[in-house]
Amino acid sequence: MNKAILVGNLTKDPEQRTTQSGIAVTSFTVAVxxxxxxxxxxxxxxxxxxxxWRQTAEFIAKYFSKGSKIGVSGSLQARTYDDANGVxxxxxxxxVDEAEFVQSKGNGKQQDQQGTGNALLEDxxxxxxxxxxxxxx
Numbered sequence: 117m118n119k120a121i122l123v124g125n126l127t128k129d130p131e132q133r134t135t136q137s138g139i140a141v142t143s144f145t146v147a148v149x150x151x152x153x154x155x156x157x158x159x160x161x162x163x164x165x166x167x168x169w170r171q172t173a174e175f176i177a178k179y180f181s182k183g184s185k186i187g188v189s190g191s192l193q194a195r196t197y198d199d200a201n202g203v204x205x206x207x208x209x210x211x212v213d214e215a216e217f218v219q220s221k222g223n224g225k226q227q228d229q230q231g232t233g234n235a236l237l238e239d240x241x242x243x244x245x246x247x248x249x250x251x252x253x
Contacts, residue, residue: 118192119189119190119191120188120191121187121188122164122166123148123185123187123218124146124149124161124164124185125146125183125184125186126144126146126181126182127144127145127147127182128144128182129181130142130143130177130180132173132177139170140169140177141167141168141169141173142172142173142174142176143165143166143167144166144168144176144180145165146164146166146186147161147162147164148161148162148163149161150162164209165208165209165210166211166212167211167212168211168215172212172213172214172215175215176215180215185217186218187215188212188215188216189212189213190210190211190212190213191210191211191213192208192210192211193208193209193211194207195207
């Protein structure tokens with residue numbers, strides 16, 4: 117089984133490219149905080165390279181930027197290539213199958229007009245505020 121699940125922050129804006137055959141590919145790095153503090157009492161982070169293809173690549177490039185919190189799942193892949201000087205390079209990266217928002221737009225701190233804490237879902241995509249007082253559960 118080869119399954120990688122990461123939650124972290126983008127270290128820089130995702131880089132979207134298109135292959136010669138027209139397929140979208142987006143590369144990015146996710147900083148994932150370790151669970152335990154070091155000897156000085158600070159959390160360390162791992163910087164994990166990721167690549168996404170097709171619709172997932174387009175989604176990430178459109179909605180995420182440097183500092184965004186992101187959740188991704190996919191598989192770990194190791195590959196090699198020869199650089200411009202003919203030196204063999206080794207790369208390990210997560211090939212992303214799924215990506216999702218981990219926090220709401222506005223750092224998850226937006227509140228609706230009544231101050232109940234429900235996040236506003238209205239944006240340029242046409243989402244409207246959710247009134248959860250009428251839900252049966």
